[in-house]
Amino acid sequence: MKGVMGKILKVNLTAREWSEEQIDEGIYDQFLGGIGLATYILHRDIQKGADPLGPENVLGFVPGALTGTGSFVTGRFLVTGKSPLTGGWGDSNCGGNFSPGIKQAGYDGIFFYGTSSEPVYLFIDNKGPQILDASEYWGTTDAVDTEQQLIEKHTLRKKPVCVTIGEAAEKLSLISGIVNDKGRIAARSGLGAVMGSKKLKAVVLAGSKKIPVAKPDKMKEISTEYANKVRVMNLPGFVKGSTFPLVGKALGLNMRTPMNGIAMVGIFKKYGTIFANLSGLNGDLPVKNWALSTKHFKKKAKKTNPDLQLKKETNKYHCSSCNIGCGGEADISNIGDGAFKTTHKPEYETVASFGSLLLSNDLDGIYYINEICNRAGLDTISAGNTMAYAYECYEKGIITKEDTGGLELKWGQVDTAIEVLKQMIRREGFGALLADGVKAATRKIPGSEDCAMHAGGQEPGMHDPRFESGMGLHMSVDPTPGKHTVGAETYYMSTAVWNYCSWAPKQKLESKSHEQEATHEGAWKNVAMSAMKQLVDCSGGCLFAMLTGFNNWRLFDWLNAATGMEKSGDQLMEIGLRVQTMRQMFNIREGIDPWKNKMADRVIGRPPLPDGPTKGNSFDLEGQMQLYWEKIGWDRETGVPTRETLEKLNILQYTEA
């Protein structure tokens, strides 16, 4: 099969050896690449009951089958392993420029086994892999500076690409991630701690191997069509940040309709994700540890106007192969103590998790926190949720000044959050109680369970299921729970997946009110959402590109043209179902009860909010979970994939343990 390199690299850190493994064509046919390939390798190589922070865990870095093939917006990679945060399948998706570097090094995945006795990093150029000493960086150099120094050290003709970990991961924080491109982060699932446990400080890639493509002319044709569409999608000048609440409110909040997703491009080009700072006032934005409606943040939100963020932006940037370019960099040399010169433009997720979730609108403080987290390699979503948890515990008297070392945790105060955050990263003082996220903190702070918002141990992304129940469903049924990047009704309606997959329901014009009920059609949509997201993650694709619609971002056609396969939409979607089921089977093998991944009651409207745009909203999560399980072929009572499904997807042999 073209599009892929045909082999993976396996690095044994205990023995400081490496080897290559050729991957059979049949495996690519079943799993494609990216996350699919990782499910096959990790099922096989991680033993049941493995300690996530022990040498028996396997940490994988995988690009997608489309990465580096000339397709657009397919330059993302996934980090995979057994999650120390959830105890189950862990993956984390990241952009930047690292992904094609894996394939240019000659591999469809780099997998780390064992544990090094001393800090090391992996360097690969065209001469092959080397495991090198990283002692000078360990405990001394943050993720951003380590990357810069290693790139300078290894730049010859080609500038390498690099992933690193910071202090949080070195100290095994269960909410730490893996950093690349000066502060992008594969943040979710706590996989930074896995890298830290292996004493692996960085991976530096400087290969230049050619990536084979089956039908380059066809690739070019599809890519040109997408480029032409993206090029003309620009926001009109009158659209300012301040129009987002009005537009969000005015535009059909009570109706669902199919929409051409390409229309989103203009917003992403100009603002990136921060447009949601204000459009989220329609009920999507969580407020005060998910306890209040957006009504209580409306006035404060003005100070998080996306236009204020654009004023700080010094330049925009694109991830590898992206022609949209939602990223930006900002000058923060005049913020706080001036410790940092620049930071990535904080994403909406960060602005919300350290903004509305703490009842704060201190944008400067959020920029400062963003850079602290990026350099330490801390997940801002989990860290923000954990901070909000601590603030609520303090408000309710569950913890006092005696516990916090004299710090007053008052809603709206970001300065205190900065101090606590630094303690969390260093695992010192009060911060040590919070360093591993909310679930771990509840074990150390008795009586605080009701303040802890998580699904299966992972804190939720900043999109409120009371606004969109599909978000809550996917946060609960996905084998990596708590993630906001899997599915939601807003995502579905713009994908046009029904044009490619015979069983995916067509989005009709309909009222949103029935979405809170468990319906067969809703369940099929959610199953399709899961399958297409896994397919995107097999390909190295970006969620935002998926939202521009498969009729525009022609993933299905690109996959066939790049690989030489001739698979129908249904056959490609079956790969997505296979991967989703493999991920679920990993959890089942590890003894995880799928019901335990259910999102915290408060987040799903139990009790409902008494006011605001989502007033009274709650939904039948259990019923929706059962219908989802039934449609995808998992037992509707237990969430365990049935034997019939495993046989149908031809994965019984990989999942029997």
Added chain:
Amino acid sequence: MRIKVSVAGIADHSVLEDGEYLVLGEKATIRTVYSRLKIPLYLRPFYRCYLNYKPAAMRDKLKDGDEVFFMTLAAGG
């Protein structure tokens, strides 16, 4: 003529066949589409219209098989 339309929000979707097609007379323009969809005048500034993936003007004439869609601003992140 029959054109494909994608529009979110407070438009009159009841005029769409199969949820996405609009049947129009021969001399129809983009203005006709706004009118048939009953997009309120005060909201028109918030809709950006594209004809066959190019920015469209009110006076642009339509032909059978054209695709018209409107840029809308929705929540996400």
